[in-house]
Amino acid sequence: MAGFISKDTIEKVRESTDIVSLIGDYTNLSRRGSQYWGCCPFHNEKTPSFTVDPVKKFYHCFGCGVGGDSIKFVMEMESLSYPDAISELARKASIEITYEVGSGSVKIERDSDLDTVREVYDRIASTFHFFLTQNQMGREALEYLRERGLSDETISKFKLGYAPPDRTWLKNFLLQKNYSKEFLLKTGLFSKNHPDIALFSGRVIFPIFDRKGEAVAFGGRILGNAEGPKYINSPELPHYKKRETLYAFNFAKKSIQQKKTVILCEGYMDVIAYHQCGITNAVAPLGTSLTEQQLKILQGFADTVLLSFDSDGAGQEATKRAILMCREFNFTTKIIRLSGAKDPAEIMIKFGPEVLTKYVENAILDSDFLLSKLKESYPSDSPDDKTKAALAFFSYVDSLRSDIQKEASLEQLAQSFNLAPEAVKRDFNNRSGARGRLNAKTGQNGTKQVKPNAELRAVLAVISNPDEYQKMRRELTSDDFEDPVARELFLNLEECYSKGEVSLSAMLVQSQDEEIQRQITGASASDEFHGDIAKYIDDSIMLIKRKALVRKREKLSERIKNLHPSTSDDENLLQELLLEKMQIDKNLRQR
Numbered sequence: 295m296a297g298f299i300s301k302d303t304i305e306k307v308r309e310s311t312d313i314v315s316l317i318g319d320y321t322n323l324s325r326r327g328s329q330y331w332g333c334c335p336f337h338n339e340k341t342p343s344f345t346v347d348p349v350k351k352f353y354h355c356f357g358c359g360v361g362g363d364s365i366k367f368v369m370e371m372e373s374l375s376y377p378d379a380i381s382e383l384a385r386k387a388s389i390e391i392t393y394e395v396g397s398g399s400v401k402i403e404r405d406s407d408l409d410t411v412r413e414v415y416d417r418i419a420s421t422f423h424f425f426l427t428q429n430q431m432g433r434e435a436l437e438y439l440r441e442r443g444l445s446d447e448t449i450s451k452f453k454l455g456y457a458p459p460d461r462t463w464l465k466n467f468l469l470q471k472n473y474s475k476e477f478l479l480k481t482g483l484f485s486k487n488h489p490d491i492a493l494f495s496g497r498v499i500f501p502i503f504d505r506k507g508e509a510v511a512f513g514g515r516i517l518g519n520a521e522g523p524k525y526i527n528s529p530e531l532p533h534y535k536k537r538e539t540l541y542a543f544n545f546a547k548k549s550i551q552q553k554k555t556v557i558l559c560e561g562y563m564d565v566i567a568y569h570q571c572g573i574t575n576a577v578a579p580l581g582t583s584l585t586e587q588q589l590k591i592l593q594g595f596a597d598t599v600l601l602s603f604d605s606d607g608a609g610q611e612a613t614k615r616a617i618l619m620c621r622e623f624n625f626t627t628k629i630i631r632l633s634g635a636k637d638p639a640e641i642m643i644k645f646g647p648e649v650l651t652k653y654v655e656n657a658i659l660d661s662d663f664l665l666s667k668l669k670e671s672y673p674s675d676s677p678d679d680k681t682k683a684a685l686a687f688f689s690y691v692d693s694l695r696s697d698i699q700k701e702a703s704l705e706q707l708a709q710s711f712n713l714a715p716e717a718v719k720r721d722f723n724n725r726s727g728a729r730g731r732l733n734a735k736t737g738q739n740g741t742k743q744v745k746p747n748a749e750l751r752a753v754l755a756v757i758s759n760p761d762e763y764q765k766m767r768r769e770l771t772s773d774d775f776e777d778p779v780a781r782e783l784f785l786n787l788e789e790c791y792s793k794g795e796v797s798l799s800a801m802l803v804q805s806q807d808e809e810i811q812r813q814i815t816g817a818s819a820s821d822e823f824h825g826d827i828a829k830y831i832d833d834s835i836m837l838i839k840r841k842a843l844v845r846k847r848e849k850l851s852e853r854i855k856n857l858h859p860s861t862s863d864d865e866n867l868l869q870e871l872l873l874e875k876m877q878i879d880k881n882l883r884q885r
Contacts, residue, residue, distance in 0.1 A: 299380055300394040301795070304365075307380055308799055310387040311364040313351045319505050320371055321594020322551045329819075335371065335594045336360045338624040338695070344594075345819050352798055354819035361815020363799040372538075376803075385409060386506075408532055411481050412508060414473065418464070418483070419501040419509035422455025426499075432456035434517060435498045442563060443643040448570045451545070455499035457492065457514060464492040482511075482529045493528070496520060500541075500562040502528070502580065505591075507544040510534040513562055513580070525561075527580065538587040540577040541565055547595065549575040555598040557630070557654065558584065558616065559638070560609060564602065567639040571647035573654055576602070584616045589623045600657050602630040604637060610667070617660045621693035628657035661703050664690055665710045680711050688722055744809050749780035749841075752834035754817035755827060756787065760796045762831050763787055769835045774842040779810065840882065847878045 314323060314330050323330040323346060334344035334355040343357035354361035360370070368379040384391050426432040426439075427449065435456040439449055457464075468478055478484060485491040497514035504510045511528035530536060542565045550556045557576040559565050568576035575596075579588055592599070599620045603609040613629060620627040630653055635641045641650045668686055672679035687707050694700050704722055708715040744750070753775075756762050767788065775781035786804040790796050798818055802811055817823060823830070850871055859865045 298393050299377055300392045301793070303384065303389065303392050304380055305795075306389050307383045307387065308351060308363060308365065310389060311351070311383050312348075313353065313364045313367070314346055314348050316364055316383075317346050317353060317367060319547075320591070333594045334358060334360070335590065338593065340597055340624060347819065350798055350818060352802075352815060352818060354815035356816070356819070359809075359812035359816060361812060361819065362802050365799070366802060366811075407477055407480055410473075410477065411531070412510065412533060414468070414481055414483070415501075415509045415511070417471075419453055419455065419499075419512075421467075422457055422494075422499040422501075422512075423450075423453050424455075425458060426454060426456035429456075431458055438498065438517060442639050443570070444566060445570060448566060451569075452542070452566055453501050453509070455501065457494040457497050457499050459496035461491045461495040464495075465490050482531045482534075493526065497526070502534070502539065502541060503544045504533075504539070505544055505547065510539075511580075513541075515562075535587075536580045537585040538591070539580055540588050540591055541580055542569065543577050543591065545569060546575050546577050550577075550592070550595045554596050555600060556592050556596040557600045557602050560603045560612070564638045567637070567642045568602075568650070571638075571642055571650045573647075573651060583612060584619055586619065586623075589619060589625070592625075593623060596625070598626040598628065600628050600630050600654065601660075602632070602638065605632065606636075614664070614667075617664065618690060618693045621660070621690070621695070624695045627660040629660060629663040630654055630657045631663075661690065661706055665706065669710065675712075680713060683707075683711055684713070684718060684721060685725075688725060691722060744779050744813055745777075747777055747780070748834060749775050749777040749838055750783070750813070751817075751822075752831065752838060753780050753783040753787070754813060755823040755831055755834065757783070757798065757801050757814055758818045758823040759827050759831075760798070762828065763791065763796050765831065766835060767791065770838060774838055776841065776845065779813075783810065783814075843878050843882055847875060847882070850875045850878070 317323060317330075317332075317335075321332045321335040321344065323332040324342075325331075328347070328349065330346040330348065331342045332344050332346075333339050333342050334357055336355060337358040337360075339357055344353065344355045346353045352361060352363050353367060362370075364383060365376065365379045368374060368382055369376060372379070372382070374382060381391060383389075426436055427446075432455075436449075439454060444454075464483060465478065468483075469475070475489075479489055483493055485493060494512055494514040497516055500513040500515070501509040502511040502513060511531065511534045513525060513527045515525055516522050527536070528534060541562060546556070546565075546569075553575050555575060557568060557573065559568065559576055559578040561578055565576045565578045568574070579585065599616075601613050601616050601620075603613045603616070617627050617629075632638065632641055632653055635644055638650055641653070664687060668683040671686075672683040684707060687703075691700050691703050691707075694703060701719070704718050705715050707713070708718045752766075756766050766784075770784070772781050772785050772788075775784055783801075783805065786801060787796060790800040790804055793800070798814065801814055805811055805814060854868065854871050854875065857868055857871070859868050
């Protein structure tokens, strides 16, 4: 559908969206007074500096400066355009989008089938679950899951299913439900080269849910000795990005929030086994290595990551990579070491939930894990092996955010390999110093340079208190502002006023520069412009007008000084300039 989203729709979306609930899906928020606070989901921090105001319906981080309304938040977190963010919030709030043509509306070109795709995945997930639990066709798959130790309650909780072996069944089923062939090509449920053939057939199905608990994709495991890859997964779709999704996060989020700890596993069955054993803070990446986007999801909820990957070579390499990534994101990182079985599901079957819980409780620090692996790789006492081990460990030290942690880890390395601590630190500093110079960031980011001053503070005060704008626009014009940023904000206020919407949200849309947006949300989030704001704005207006008059008088004085009358017109101009200067002097004395 193409058109312009109406201003009325945009306003309904802003008013109907519970911004605390929305942001609470991305970071853990707790109430302090009238506002909510948490760790910023946009940058790494352990001390909360991110605030959400439920009345003004905006957020601001005092650490990195980001801020905005619910629409801006969804744009940033989900990498959506402005109209797509509005559409997504409208969908969640069951708001019908209306369209119009004219100033203030937002153009949208949106695939109207997106909501229907979501509906299809939910319907198919229920159908696959029925085949597994209620149909003779799914008996083998159900027996397999029970042999893996899964209870009926767990199977129901994760809505596990079975895809029939007939590869044409799904297409016929959906056509009978009145979905068009053209639409089915967009669902990702069928082979690209053979559109009548279902991607999933004869497999155990693991529905993949978004953070709201809606099925958005599938993973499928082959049964027995059938041909084909062991696991296949849904392709990337407009509503599903593998790199930005964690399996079972919808089930684990509350537990992660409470424990401030998350367990990262290798696959679906590992996660499910942990949950069945009562360890409900486990999640897994989806068919790919751990990504930065997935760690960003966890940032606001946890400060500790426990890694539970397979003990084979590939699993151990994945563990090493994950350690560095987790440390880059400032997570305390530990390793769960399983023995007596290859994965959590086998531990659960062989030894029971208590043993798996014990392994979790006895997780070791990542530095201990890495050093033990290095001792295995470089067992000799030769200088060459010691040097190789040290160089391999330095990449871990680089990933640490704290200088204290770096120093402690280098001392731990020295102790493990019987090295002089001074020599280890010297080698590390020499190497990391060169690297630091290579990685130094230079240049500007393209945003405006904003210098705090009285003019800017006055306009920010009005933006934080929109009811005061009428007073400012009566008394001042854009020419009264010397500071270019303050002048731009004043003109943006006037533009919003002409559209009938002077508000924080409207100003954030009108002011596209990121640094200016930070100034706006920062001012609104602080206590600076509360209290007797009317008097503050009155005083500010008087000061701005006075400074504008002084600048005007200086310009007039310069013109008078440089004017040397030689004609009657010059004499008349001189008299006009002198009279104008006298009037300015009079006005200044009255102020």
